[in-house]
Every structure is written in C-alpha cells, then in structure tokens.
Amino acid sequence: MRLAHKDILGLEEMTAGEILLILDTADSMKEILTRTIKKVPTLRGRSLCTLFYEASTRTRTSFELAAKYMSADTVSVATTTSSVQKGETLKDTAMNIEAMGVDVVVMRHPVSGSCHFLSRLLKASVINAGDGMHEHPTQGLLDLFTMREKKGQIQDLEVAIVGDIYHSRVARSNIWGLTKLGAKVRVCGPQTLMPPDIEKLGVKAYTDLDRALDGADVVNVLRLQKERQGKGLFPSAREYAMLFGVTPARLRAAKKDVLLMHPGPMNRGVEISSDAADSGNSAILEQVTNGVAVRMAILYLLLGGADA
Ligand code: CP
Numbered sequence: 001m002r003l004a005h006k007d008i009l010g011l012e013e014m015t016a017g018e019i020l021l022i023l024d025t026a027d028s029m030k031e032i033l034t035r036t037i038k039k040v041p042t043l044r045g046r047s048l049c050t051l052f053y054e055a056s057t058r059t060r061t062s063f064e065l066a067a068k069y070m071s072a073d074t075v076s077v078a079t080t081t082s083s084v085q086k087g088e089t090l091k092d093t094a095m096n097i098e099a100m101g102v103d104v105v106v107m108r109h110p111v112s113g114s115c116h117f118l119s120r121l122l123k124a125s126v127i128n129a130g131d132g133m134h135e136h137p138t139q140g141l142l143d144l145f146t147m148r149e150k151k152g153q154i155q156d157l158e159v160a161i162v163g164d165i166y167h168s169r170v171a172r173s174n175i176w177g178l179t180k181l182g183a184k185v186r187v188c189g190p191q192t193l194m195p196p197d198i199e200k201l202g203v204k205a206y207t208d209l210d211r212a213l214d215g216a217d218v219v220n221v222l223r224l225q226k227e228r229q230g231k232g233l234f235p236s237a238r239e240y241a242m243l244f245g246v247t248p249a250r251l252r253a254a255k256k257d258v259l260l261m262h263p264g265p266m267n268r269g270v271e272i273s274s275d276a277a278d279s280g281n282s283a284i285l286e287q288v289t290n291g292v293a294v295r296m297a298i299l300y301l302l303l304g305g306a307d308a
C-alpha cells in the first residue's frame with residue numbers, strides 16, 4: 001500500500017488506512033533509532049529542505065535527523081537569515097528551492113492553507129510542519145503512534161485534549177486522526193478558546209476540567225499560544241493555571257495509568273505543572289523520540305516506498 005498523495009498536508013485528507021500505514025512503518029523505523037550507528041542508505045541521493053517561517057525546536061530538528069539517518073541530504077532555510085528578509089515572496093522562495101533539485105520541502109508558516117498553496121505550485125513533496133491554526137499533521141501522527149505504543153490500540157481510547165483548542169493546529173490534527181481510528185475524544189478549555197462548531201468534528205466539548213478528565217485514558221495538554229492570543233480571551237495566566245492547569249491532583253479524575261502528553265514547548269506552571277510533566281505518567285520525551293521515527297516513515301513512504 002502507498003500514500004495516495006505526493007504531499008502530507010493534514011490528517012483531514014488522509015484515510016485511516018494511510019494513517020495506519022505510516023504508524024506501522026514507523027514501528028520499523030523506531031528499531032533503527034536503537035542502534036549505535038543510526039544510518040541506513042534508503043534515501044541516498046534524495047534531498048530535503050526545511051523552510052520555517054516560525055520558530056521550532058522539535059519538528060525541524062527531527063525532520064533533519066530523520067532525513068540524515070536515512071542518508072538523504074538536508075538544507076535549512078531560516079526566514080530570519082534568508083532573502084525573505086529582502087521581501088522575497090513565498091512562491092519565489094519555494095520555486096527557487098525546487099530549482100536547486102530538492103525532493104521534499106517541509107514548511108512551517110503562520111498562514112493556514114499556505115502548505116496547500118505550496119503543494120499546488122511544486123512538483124516536490126510538501127510536508128506541512130504546522131500552518132497557522134489549521135493542522136500539524138506530523139505532530140498528530142506522532143501523538144497517535146505514542147498512544148498506540150503505550151496503550152496497545154487507539155480504538156475506544158478515551159482521549160482528553162485540554163487547553164487552547166481554538167488556536168491549536170495540534171488539536172485539529174489529533175481530532176481528525178483519533179476519530180478516524182475510533183477513539184472517543186473530549187476537548188476542554190475556556191469557552192473563549194473553544195471553536196463554536198467543534199462538536200461537529202465528532203468530539204464532546206467541556207469547560208470543566210474535572211468532568212473532561214473523568215476516566216480518561218490519555219490527556220493531551222496543549223500549549224497556551226501566547227503569540228496568537230487576542231486581547232481578553234482569558235483574564236491571566238494565573239487564573240488559567242488554576243482552572244485548566246493539569247497537575248497530579250487534577251489527574252486523579254483520570255484513569256490511574258493515564259498517559260500524559262504535551263506537544264511542546266511547555267509553559268511549565270501554566271497549562272501543565274512540572275510535577276505532572278516529569279511524572280511517571282508522562283510520555284512527553286517519548287513523543288519527541290517517536291517524532292523522529294514517524295518522520296522517517298513519512299520520508300520513506302514519500303520518497304523511497306516499496307522501491308527503496
Ligand atoms: N511540537 C512542536 O511542533 O514543537 P516545535 O515548535 O519545537 O517544532
């Protein structure tokens with residue numbers, strides 16, 4: 001089985017079969033990460049460019065490592081040091097990168113839909129590394145991979161996604177992926193950070209954290225996106241932490257073996273307390289490791305596939 005498209009733009013466009021293909025392929029890739037010499041020749045001669053218009057630690061680094069572990073060549077265009085500073089458009093920047101022979105462009109951009117725009121423009125594969133408030137599909141996939149690895153299956157899992165749902169591309173990718181694989185999804189946050197029609201996506205919406213966490217198998221905590229907040233959406237970070245901050249005490253409402261997740265970067269003491277983030281229930285650093293395996297799987301399926 002192959003992926004249907006040349007690009008990874010969102011989990012909304014993917015079938016359950018494609019999602020499972022990526023997760024199953026990532027299982028094999030994870031074994032490579034346990035080796036002392038983490039290098040296979042699978043993508044020798046292929047090249048990847050990361051093009052980030054927003055900051056990133058995990059996504060960009062893990063894409064670059066994933067490509068290097070599979071022997072692909074990587075280059076990185078940081079908009080702060082590129083000709084974007086001289087006013088070059090996204091279209092011109094991307095077409096110039098493709099003209100240098102790049103096979104995959106991994107882009108993060110503050111505008112929703114910008115990766116779709118790029119995918120129509122380029123013959124190269126485009127991977128969405130986060131577009132505005134729309135989707136962050138590779139984060140969604142690594143979250144699904146981590147849940148399946150830790151809980152054995154996704155079907156019928158009770159998953160609570162907590163925090164700034166409105167601004168969160170991670171929440172949207174999680175919701176699409178989890179519902180396609182049969183999980184039961186609850187979202188929880190202040191009414192002002194809850195999209196009005198969110199229940200149309202097949203989730204239950206809560207504004208009470210204790211009710212949302214009741215009996216949950218997995219709690220995925222979202223970063224409070226200070227950079228995307230309008231004025232007056234919540235009174236203060238202190239009040240947000242009191243009402244929606246995930247702590248060991250609040251987690252007592254969930255199942256005893258609850259899996260605690262966060263995509264990073266964390267605002268410790270705001271949406272998640274340090275003692276929760278560093279507890280035995282936390283899979284936060286395992287998510288990061290799994291992100292490399294999932295991105296290796298995606299690059300393999302887009303560039304190498306069965307012919308590699
Ligand atoms: N989770 C995530 O996207 O992290 P970065 O912003 O560091 O890439």
